Amino acid sequence: MAITILAPVVEDVRQDDSHAPHGYADQSMSEDSDSDVEMGGVSLSQKRRPRDSxxxxxxxxxxxxxxxxxxxxxxxxxxxxxxxxxxxxxxxxxxxxxxxxxxxxxxLRARYTPEIGDLVVGRIVEVQSRRWKVDVAAPLLAQLPLSAINLPGGILRRRTSADELQIRTFFSEGDLVVAEVQSVHQDGSASLHTRSLKYGKLRNGVFLAVTGTGGSGASSSKPKKSGSSLARDWGVVRSRRQVWTQQTASGGADVDIILGVNGYIWISKHVEGTDAASSASENVSITRMEEMVSSSIYSSQNDEISPQTRHEISRLSQCIQVLVQNGVRVEMETVQAAYEASLQVDLEVGDDEDELSEEGRDYLEGNKASRLIELVEQRWAKQEKIE
Missing domain, CATH: 2.40.50.100 (RNA polymerase II/Efflux pump adaptor protein, barrel-sandwich hybrid domain)
Structure with a gap:
């Protein structure tokens, strides 16, 4: 014999008001769908979310x-x-x-989704026979083939078994690299390349990871403004300039900043000659470019960095962290504005040792972080009025 299952029926609580508590029958029950009716703590209808036009x-x-x-x-x-x-x-x-x-x-938060042409900063996590596995904050590890890098030698040649035996001399586990996404496979993994002299191993700096979606919603050419404040949005802008040299104060040398679309950031000391080599690589053939490659670009030995430059690298790192904590999108304009605001905050603090100790003066948190964000918003508000 077949069994029929009937859907549960909720009785109307208004059908019998004689047994209701005193005053309950006098209360009008709104027929609006946005109202809530509860029985025993169970909601019979939920409020609708507000909707636009x-x-x-x-x-x-x-x-x-x-x-x-x-x-x-x-x-x-x-x-x-x-x-x-x-x-x-x-x-x-x-x-x-x-x-x-x-x-x-x-x-609001998601893993990085690679796209062709993205500039990414990654960390080598595995060395295989003909490729490296690179962590780029994506769901799957990216791969950097041996054929996608510039090798010292001066000629355009095929990668041989001797190169495979020496693969760990170029990149090893833990090394940081800046590369470009060359292709994206069907499973979502990416293939990288470092054929330009602008890419390669990173040294003389500090690594910083930015939380957020990493590149999504990066089609806007300028930071979004809402009233007098910056619109809150996370991640690194994909379409904006991601590599530049920042002039620092307090006697520090120039600092290079690389904003990876995947949310990985590298801040390092500027090395003279890298700009000339990068610009020259855009105007020469591949064979000539390989002649310019030397074994020094794969060195893991850091150069000597002055204490003033180290201080400014740390300041820039803290400025980026303050932007991320307050939900401001990270790009060249916002980083530069935050750096200038941090210098102004130091001037406002003054030399009062009772207010802050010498060690805590460089710490950009709490009230100093709030003041920094306020100055950044004021700067964008002034620029908006000028435009």
């Missing part, structure tokens, strides 16, 4: 929340469609992004 939910979405039920929208990344209805439901926690009729949810 396009019938889209506003604010930060959470997994399982309905973005829209309008059939005119197409679902994008971070969403899925209920097969029994036209509702588009979020699968990640983040903000809604619209491109024409395509709707997607950009996560």
């Amino acid at each position: 396009n019938n889209l939910a506003t604010g930060i979405m959470t997994p399982g929340e309905v973005v829209t039920d309008d059939p005119q929208w197409m679902r994008g990344h971070g969403t899925y469609t209920n097969p029994l209805s036209t509702s588009i439901i979020a699968t990640v926690a983040g903000h809604i992004e619209k491109v024409n009729k395509l709707i997607s949810v950009r996560p």
